[in-house]
Structures are given as C-alpha cells and as structure tokens.
Amino acid sequence: MMDIKPPVYIEEKLQEISHSGRLDYRSKALPTWCPGCGYFAIAEGVTSALTGLAIDPSQAVVVSGIGCSSRFPFFINTYGFHTLHGRSLPVATGIKVANEKLTVIAVSGDGDTFAIGGAHISHAARRNVDMTFILFDNGIYGLTKGQTSPTSTLGFKTSSTPYENRDMPLNPLMMLLSYGAGWIGQAYAGRQHHLAGMIEQAIAHSGFSYLHVLSPCVTFDKTSKTYKALDTIVRDLPDDHDSSDLLAAMAQARQTDHPALGLFFRQLRPTLGDGLDDIGRLARAQAKGGQGRPGKAERAGTG
Ligand SMILES: Cc1ncc(C[n+]2csc(CCOP(=O)(O)OP(=O)(O)O)c2C)c(N)n1
Ligand code: SF4
Numbered sequence: 179m180m181d182i183k184p185p186v187y188i189e190e191k192l193q194e195i196s197h198s199g200r201l202d203y204r205s206k207a208l209p210t211w212c213p214g215c216g217y218f219a220i221a222e223g224v225t226s227a228l229t230g231l232a233i234d235p236s237q238a239v240v241v242s243g244i245g246c247s248s249r250f251p252f253f254i255n256t257y258g259f260h261t262l263h264g265r266s267l268p269v270a271t272g273i274k275v276a277n278e279k280l281t282v283i284a285v286s287g288d289g290d291t292f293a294i295g296g297a298h299i300s301h302a303a304r305r306n307v308d309m310t311f312i313l314f315d316n317g318i319y320g321l322t323k324g325q326t327s328p329t330s331t332l333g334f335k336t337s338s339t340p341y342e343n344r345d346m347p348l349n350p351l352m353m354l355l356s357y358g359a360g361w362i363g364q365a366y367a368g369r370q371h372h373l374a375g376m377i378e379q380a381i382a383h384s385g386f387s388y389l390h391v392l393s394p395c396v397t398f399d400k401t402s403k404t405y406k407a408l409d410t411i412v413r414d415l416p417d418d419h420d421s422s423d424l425l426a427a428m429a430q431a432r433q434t435d436h437p438a439l440g441l442f443f444r445q446l447r448p449t450l451g452d453g454l455d456d457i458g459r460l461a462r463a464q465a466k467g468g469q470g471r472p473g474k475a476e477r478a479g480t481g
C-alpha cells in the first residue's frame with residue numbers, strides 16, 4: 179500500500195504562530211514585495227528578533243529611506259518613519275537622542291545608503307549612535323526597475339549598464355570597520371534562521387550595530403546576486419575567528435568572492451547618548467557652581 183503523508187494542518191500552524199507572539203509585530207498591511215524577494219526573510223527575522231527580545235512594539239521605531247527595502251516600516255507593527263531618500267540615519271539619530279529608551283532600527287537599501295545617502299553612515303558609526311542598522315543589499319536599485327547601485331558586481335548588465343558595469347563595487351564591511359562601528363555582521367536572506375539570530379544579536383548590542391544582509395532581487399537580477407549564485411559562494415566565518423580583532427575582521431571582509439556570514443567585529447565603547455549625558459552633567463555642575471552659561475562674547479570666541 180502507498181504511504182499516505184499526514185496532511186498539513188494550516189489552522190494548527192497558524193495557531194502555533196499566533197501563540198508565539200510573533201504576529202504582534204506584523205502590521206495588518208501585507209508586504210508589497212515581489213514573491214521570492216529576499217526582504218521577506220528580513221521582515222521575518224526582525225519580527226522573530228523583537229519577539230525573542232520581548233521588546234514592546236510601542237517602544238520600538240523602524241526608520242527607512244526610499245526604495246523597495248524602505249517600504250519596511252509599513253509591514254512592522256512598531257512606530258515607523260518612512261523618511262526621504264538616503265536620510266534614514268539622521269532621522270533615526272534624532273529619534274534616539276530625543277528618547278533614549280526606544281529601540282531604534284534603521285533599514286535601508288544599497289542605493290539609499292551608499293549612493294544618495296552616502297555621507298551619513300560614517301558619522302552614525304563613529305558617533306556610536308545606539309541603534310541597529312540593517313542594510314538590505316541586493317546590488318541593484320529595485321524600486322526604480324533595476325539600475326546599478328554602488329554594490330553592483332563588475333560586469334553586471336542592467337538597464338543603466340547595457341554594456342556591463344565597469345565601476346568597482348564598494349566594500350561596505352571594510353567601510354564600516356574603518357568608520358569605527360562597534361558591531362558588524364553579515365547574513366544572507368537564503369539562511370533565515372541564521373539571519374534572525376544575527377538581527378537579535380545586533381539589536382541587543384549597546385551602540386551602533388551594522389548588519390549587512392545579502393538579499394536577491396528576483397525580478398531585476400537574473401544573473402548576479404541570485405539565490406543560486408549566492409548559495410554557492412557564501413560561507414560561515416571560520417570557527418576560530420576572533421571578533422575582537424579588527425585586522426582579522428578586515429581580512430575576512432576583503433574576501434568578497436566568498437562572503438562570510440556571522441559576526442565580524444564587536445567592541446563596546448561609550449555611545450552618543452553616554453556622551454550627551456556626560457555633557458549634561460558637566461553643564462549642570464558648572465551652572466550650580468555659579469559659573470552659569472558662558473556669555474555671548476565667550477561663545478562667539480571674542481570674549
Ligand atoms: C531624491 C530622489 N532621487 C532619486 C529617487 C529615485 N529612487 C527611488 S528608490 C531609488 C534607489 C533604490 O535603491 P536601493 O536603495 O538599493 O533600494 P531597493 O529598491 O533596491 O531596495 C532611487 C534612485 C528618489 N525617489 N528621490
Ligand atoms: S523589485 Fe526586487 S527588490 Fe523590489 S520587491 Fe521586487 S524582488 Fe524585491
């Protein structure tokens with residue numbers, strides 16, 4: 179007799195997911211991404227991380243720029259801010275400074291971050307703003323129908339490079355390592371569980387955490403960063419990788435032919451908020467000591 183497989187009880191599955199609490203973090207808006215887009219895995223990863231860390235949705239804010247990736251805040255049931263193209267970081271920094279208790283997650287595409295918004299990430303990293311930044315890297319401008327981006331591979335044929343891309347791609351991991359980010363990791367949308375774990379670690383880190391997610395654009399990229407191509411080249415960081423060793427992290431980040439997944443670098447240092455708290459304490463102490471605010475002339479440097 180033929181083996182009859184047990185039926186999939188969708189109702190039971192839905193109840194199980196509902197009881198896990200994860201649906202509390204999904205908004206009622208269904209994602210508008212193309213079926214198969216890597217961004218679904220990132221959304222799933224963020225909801226699973228928020229559940230794992232038991233973060234109250236009313237105490238979290240997701241901030242984005244413009245792009246397919248930047249539609250993200252609509253699909254997550256936290257506070258959200260869909261800002262201007264390339265400007266998620268300045269807005270996210272303002273939110274964190276205004277209310278330090280909030281969990282702030284900024285999300286952005288490769289074009290949004292490294293083209294039009296290119297000047298912001300260095301400063302968020304060096305100032306160690308206590309937030310998580312998730313870079314959705316599909317190596318293409320998805321929203322505007324498939325032009326090259328600063329992370330497009332050499333030789334990639336797109337609507338803006340019919341004779342193949344000749345521009346050297348940026349190496350965002352190397353950049354973030356030299357900007358002084360305190361937590362730098364890489365994940366892949368094709369490895370959902372690992373990705374969710376990395377998002378959880380990134381959010382738990384105190385300081386600026388940068389998670390680079392390799393994520394195929396299934397609609398406009400049929401040849402470059404596809405699931406098929408990435409599946410064959412990604413690898414885990416070596417077991418003996420020392421995440422406190424900056425040079426070891428850079429050596430791994432340089433191996434772009436075989437992108438490594440995992441935590442490249444981690445270092446705890448005072449955050450922007452710690453520095454501002456300190457300045458506040460010093461200013462109050464100075465005011466109490468009778469010195470008050472410096473006069474107008476002193477402030478202008480002419481007193
Ligand atoms: C000021 C401005 N310039 C250009 C655009 C057009 N534009 C919208 S999204 C985008 C690039 C998006 O690429 P990426 O950040 O990689 O996001 P993806 O869609 O791939 O997720 C561009 C150039 C715009 N909306 N505003
Ligand atoms: S166009 Fe590409 S990046 Fe945009 S939703 Fe579709 S698959 Fe994803």
Ligand SMILES: [Mg+2]
Pocket residue numbers: 245287288289314315316317318319320327
């Ligand atoms: Mg992109």
